[in-house]
Amino acid sequence: MPNTTEMSVAETRKLVEWAVRLKFTDIPQPAVEKTKRLFADWVFCAIAGAGYRTVDGLKAVADETGGRATGPCSTFVGDSRPPYWAAYINAGAGHVVEQDDLHNASVVHPATVVFPAAWAAAQSRGASGADFIAASVVGYEVACRVGRLLGREHYRIFHSTATAGTLGAAAATAHVLGLDAERTLDALGSAGTQAAGLWQFLATAADSKQVHCAHAAGTGLQSAYLAKNGVTGAHDILLGPQGMFAGMSRGTPDAGVLPFDGLYEVDATSFKYHASCRHTHPSADALLDIITENDLAPEDIERVDCGVHQSALDVLGPAEGAASVHQSKFSMGFVLGAIANGRSAQLADFSDARLTDPAVRAFQKKVHMHLDPKVDGAYPAKWTANVKVTTKDGRTFDKFMETPKGDPGNTLSDDELLAKWHKLVGYAGASVNVDKLAKELLALDKRPTMDGLM
Amino acid sequence: MPNTTEMSVAETRKLVEWAVRLKFTDIPQPAVEKTKRLFADWVFCAIAGAGYRTVDGLKAVADETGGRATGPCSTFVGDSRPPYWAAYINAGAGHVVEQDDLHNASVVHPATVVFPAAWAAAQSRGASGADFIAASVVGYEVACRVGRLLGREHYRIFHSTATAGTLGAAAATAHVLGLDAERTLDALGSAGTQAAGLWQFLATAADSKQVHCAHAAGTGLQSAYLAKNGVTGAHDILLGPQGMFAGMSRGTPDAGVLPFDGLYEVDATSFKYHASCRHTHPSADALLDIITENDLAPEDIERVDCGVHQSALDVLGPAEGAASVHQSKFSMGFVLGAIANGRSAQLADFSDARLTDPAVRAFQKKVHMHLDPKVDGAYPAKWTANVKVTTKDGRTFDKFMETPKGDPGNTLSDDELLAKWHKLVGYAGASVNVDKLAKELLALDKRPTMDGLM
CATH class of the missing domain: 1.10.4100.10 (2-methylcitrate dehydratase PrpD)
Structure with a gap:
């Protein structure tokens, strides 16, 4: 040595x-x-x-x-x-x-x-x-x-x-x-x-x-x-x-x-937009675009194929069962089930009650991940996904998600951030004046000390 | 996965x-x-x-x-x-x-x-x-x-x-x-x-x-x-x-x-007998036996070859320079230099003063480690060493150290332990009654609590 x-x-x-x-x-x-x-x-x-x-x-x-x-x-x-x-x-x-x-x-x-x-x-x-x-x-x-x-x-x-x-x-x-x-x-x-x-x-x-x-x-x-x-x-x-x-x-x-x-x-x-593991975000954004643009209901969909990078398979694979609220945020099937059923994967969309939601659990089974060489080649510099939706009536929709929401190339505006922060505080039921605290935090460079923020 | x-x-x-x-x-x-x-x-x-x-x-x-x-x-x-x-x-x-x-x-x-x-x-x-x-x-x-x-x-x-x-x-x-x-x-x-x-x-x-x-x-x-x-x-x-x-x-x-x-x-x-890294102990014991049995002075010795296991090379190799007191305990050359010059590698044998001891530093250069297949094959179940001493007048002495001192097969007696503990306390100059504390510690199973030992 x-x-x-x-x-x-x-x-x-x-x-x-x-x-x-x-x-x-x-x-x-x-x-x-x-x-x-x-x-x-x-x-x-x-x-x-x-x-x-x-x-x-x-x-x-x-x-x-x-x-x-x-x-x-x-x-x-x-x-x-x-x-x-x-x-x-x-x-x-x-x-x-x-x-x-x-x-x-x-x-x-x-x-x-x-x-x-x-x-x-x-x-x-x-x-x-x-x-x-x-x-x-x-x-x-x-x-x-x-x-x-x-x-x-x-x-x-x-x-x-x-x-x-x-x-x-x-x-x-x-x-x-x-x-x-x-x-x-x-x-x-x-x-x-x-x-x-x-x-x-x-x-x-x-x-x-x-x-x-x-x-x-x-x-x-x-x-x-x-x-x-x-x-x-x-x-x-x-x-x-x-x-x-x-x-x-x-x-x-x-x-x-x-x-x-x-x-x-x-x-x-x-910034994270969805409340799930970031490895699910490109696919979630792609599915959201497909169902919104084509007005698809969850029951219209036969299967979803997500072309992802290897790390997504490594990290999300063991969590696919979604046995707990925390693990459900790492289950691609569960996260896409939430997107398909409520067009949202925010904090309130993951809960004990949601774990037993038959609509989400049914959709979860339709979701399949596979390694996509183009997606994997771009990772980790870029987090992309190649999603294909097949409907029960035989149509297919493909979406390559180049820049998921919250990425530096597609960042959240201050209004979107403030909306996210209101959701976070509202979810916790905390007695915090979000607008006031946000204003203080965005003036952080003027503070003489870091005391008194909480 | x-x-x-x-x-x-x-x-x-x-x-x-x-x-x-x-x-x-x-x-x-x-x-x-x-x-x-x-x-x-x-x-x-x-x-x-x-x-x-x-x-x-x-x-x-x-x-x-x-x-x-x-x-x-x-x-x-x-x-x-x-x-x-x-x-x-x-x-x-x-x-x-x-x-x-x-x-x-x-x-x-x-x-x-x-x-x-x-x-x-x-x-x-x-x-x-x-x-x-x-x-x-x-x-x-x-x-x-x-x-x-x-x-x-x-x-x-x-x-x-x-x-x-x-x-x-x-x-x-x-x-x-x-x-x-x-x-x-x-x-x-x-x-x-x-x-x-x-x-x-x-x-x-x-x-x-x-x-x-x-x-x-x-x-x-x-x-x-x-x-x-x-x-x-x-x-x-x-x-x-x-x-x-x-x-x-x-x-x-x-x-x-x-x-x-x-x-x-x-x-x-x-139990550790010497105050050096345990990877040095089998070789230290072997050298101690050779110089004691043959009454060799450090200046009689031309070189020492230590056949060791691979982990000794991995751990001791980077420390060979003995740049600090702590590192000197991981330097095979330095440790054997202490043994050759004082027939001892106890706590007091490693010090700032000793780092500049020309006799130890001179001996350090005579010591060479190599991988010994027999030693390596027995390790880690057994910690052995194959040491060869070559004298300036051309004699060679070989010693295979099967069970170094302190090993379960060659353990320290209670008297030897007590002597070690006296040395430790003496070295620190701590005001501790060694005999009394040793007695308390050897009656540990009778103590109602673990308070009051210090």
């Missing part, structure tokens, strides 16, 4: 040196505006998710194993906690309703791992909204570029949001703490060597997806504090012979994706 | 069903006696390690990110904390001097991941010494059997103490909490999907080894509390198609190692 050489750390170091230099005033205005909207979108997701059973579980673990400690950091469960536990709980809350953002090329949900860590660190240090935005932009770059590096072979087994996300959370926290390049490399080393998250939970609809986010945000934050306190990490954690790529991926890494290239990953991040 | 079938969970379930039924009174007396000695040995290691820089770092992270919370659980840094943070800090303290135990066949250091979690859980629940011992025996079984399952291909890249150890810590905590088989499977699922630890840190002598232990003990403990609070995990986390073996090992798993087979893993665990 060869010793690490400085050469193989070079690309990681370029990314880190860019990150430690980045100031809020360096960030182009469109990227600032996008980051504020990504944060706002995540906050409303977390408000909607705060009452979920799994979040109750994370809160109980924080209480029982962390000593019910209070601290300066806001949580979505109605209290203030020390930074580790705030990041831990908020990360789970932000992801559980499956409406938080997604970065296409890395298949990482960056918001729910980067923001909870950056926010907790910012509150513990009294950092401004502008500083929080700069730290979050750094977190997105690191999480998404590490996710791109680890690639499709990693994602086949590992939940990249959890693994790459740990480094994103560490980088964002390190930026808030003002760590230099050497200490930031230590933080990434500690984060990478603690990064984990396997897809196995999907097959039995277990609760690990939120645990992964809690772990990534909490452990990433810890890693930056370890570095601050002189605990070193492997600087070559990504590409070294006993590092993340060697242990958790296959093939040949493309280290060229690591250094910042002038294109901000926040700008390449999608 | 096929759905998980109950069949592939079957072997994990057998282990868990045995674990939840195990009571202290079921454990044979020799295994009880061994467990008490393993715990005592770890306690003295942790006393020696408590003042180390990396442990200071873990404590600072607990303070700064966990809110300086107090709790019922003893720590080696002189305070009482909530269970997560006590497990986190104590795990790092117990490992940093590299004198804690090792389970041969799994290449796992079980003490420093199982005991801190079991102890913290026991104190938070008021469990007795006997209950603590039963939980620890369960933790050893799970950590060691999972380590055996993941195997050599896993250990090539991953630090098995960290990965398998997370499940051991979870299982021990689950036993203290009295979780049933389904909840214990949930705990192992959450532990496995958060298990991590890469060897990359070794190449630059970074501090991750202690961070790994802190992470494994703390996250394992959290995983059991997650299960207690209704957060589910993948029951097939070990052998499922997107589980630990699939993602973090290669080849074909031998699921038959998982169920308890009547042989306790505590009985198969070695």
Whole structure:
């Protein structure tokens, strides 16, 4: 096993040196505006998710194993906690309703791992909204570029949001703490060597997806504090012979994706429109177009064939049964059943009652996925689908969905975002003034601190 | 990707069903006696390690990110904390001097991941010494059997103490909490999907080894509390198609190692005699025998050839430079240099001063490792070495070390253990009455609670 050489750390170091230099005033205005909207979108997701059973579980673990400690950091469960536990709980809350953002090329949900860590660190240090935005932009770059590096072979087994996300959370926290390049490399080393998250939970609809986010945000934050306190990490954690790529991926890494290239990953991040797994969105949009344009009722349809990318088969396949509300969002048949029967796959369309809806369950059986080479070739840079609907009277309708709704090329307008946020808060029955909070969040860059948002 | 079938969970379930039924009174007396000695040995290691820089770092992270919370659980840094943070800090303290135990066949250091979690859980629940011992025996079984399952291909890249150890810590905590088989499977699922630890840190002598232990003990403990609070995990986390073996090992798993087979893993665990990496011990013992039997001075020796197993090359190779005190314990040349020059590789033989000892550095250059097929074939069931010493006057001495000192087949007597513990405490300059504490620890099974040991 060869010793690490400085050469193989070079690309990681370029990314880190860019990150430690980045100031809020360096960030182009469109990227600032996008980051504020990504944060706002995540906050409303977390408000909607705060009452979920799994979040109750994370809160109980924080209480029982962390000593019910209070601290300066806001949580979505109605209290203030020390930074580790705030990041831990908020990360789970932000992801559980499956409406938080997604970065296409890395298949990482960056918001729910980067923001909870950056926010907790910012509150513990009294950092401004502008500083929080700069730290979050750094977190997105690191999480998404590490996710791109680890690639499709990693994602086949590992939940990249959890693994790459740990480094994103560490980088964002390190930026808030003002760590230099050497200490930031230590933080990434500690984060990478603690990064984990396997897809196995999907097959039995277990609760690990939120645990992964809690772990990534909490452990990433810890890693930056370890570095601050002189605990070193492997600087070559990504590409070294006993590092993340060697242990958790296959093939040949493309280290060229690591250094910042002038294109901000926040700008390449999608808002989620439907409340289901993003792998279902291109097909859902295609079916929605077909049934709307041709005025088809669910009972008119004989079968739906969805040409998808391989990762969709890997992730959605084990969940096809839709045994729980959470798993039903990962079942292509169930999601398309909701679209066909109500022309909607929003949060309220997934519920215990819906699990036993005979119309959705009947439609679910009509849906078939297969690998489409064109769709797979474009992925993950582009998330497309090739959908064919065959009616009982023998007609066929084909739709190639090039750019699903919410994608950077087909983004949600501010009005559409506000409508989504109203739905999220309404679904949770939370007593939140959506318009007022949205306005505050979209003025985040003017806030002197990150306190008082909840 | 096929759905998980109950069949592939079957072997994990057998282990868990045995674990939840195990009571202290079921454990044979020799295994009880061994467990008490393993715990005592770890306690003295942790006393020696408590003042180390990396442990200071873990404590600072607990303070700064966990809110300086107090709790019922003893720590080696002189305070009482909530269970997560006590497990986190104590795990790092117990490992940093590299004198804690090792389970041969799994290449796992079980003490420093199982005991801190079991102890913290026991104190938070008021469990007795006997209950603590039963939980620890369960933790050893799970950590060691999972380590055996993941195997050599896993250990090539991953630090098995960290990965398998997370499940051991979870299982021990689950036993203290009295979780049933389904909840214990949930705990192992959450532990496995958060298990991590890469060897990359070794190449630059970074501090991750202690961070790994802190992470494994703390996250394992959290995983059991997650299960207690209704957060589910993948029951097939070990052998499922997107589980630990699939993602973090290669080849074909031998699921038959998982169920308890009547042989306790505590009985198969070695005490460490030398203060260096266990991969150096067989060669160190062989060289010690050769120089003692033939009265060789270091300057008599031209070269030393160590025939070792592949894992020794993988783990020791990157550390050969001995750039720090910690890394010097992983450098075969440096360790044998200490043996040749002082006939000892105890804790006090590794220091900043020793790093610049010209005699040790000169001897280091004479030491060469190579893969020995016989040694490699016996590993990891047996840790052997084939050492050849060539003197300047042309003599050669060969020694095949079959059973290194501290191995279950060549264990340390109670007198030898007590002498080791005195050295550990003396090295730290701690004000601890070693004889009194040793006596208390060897009467652990009579203690009504686990309080008051520190």
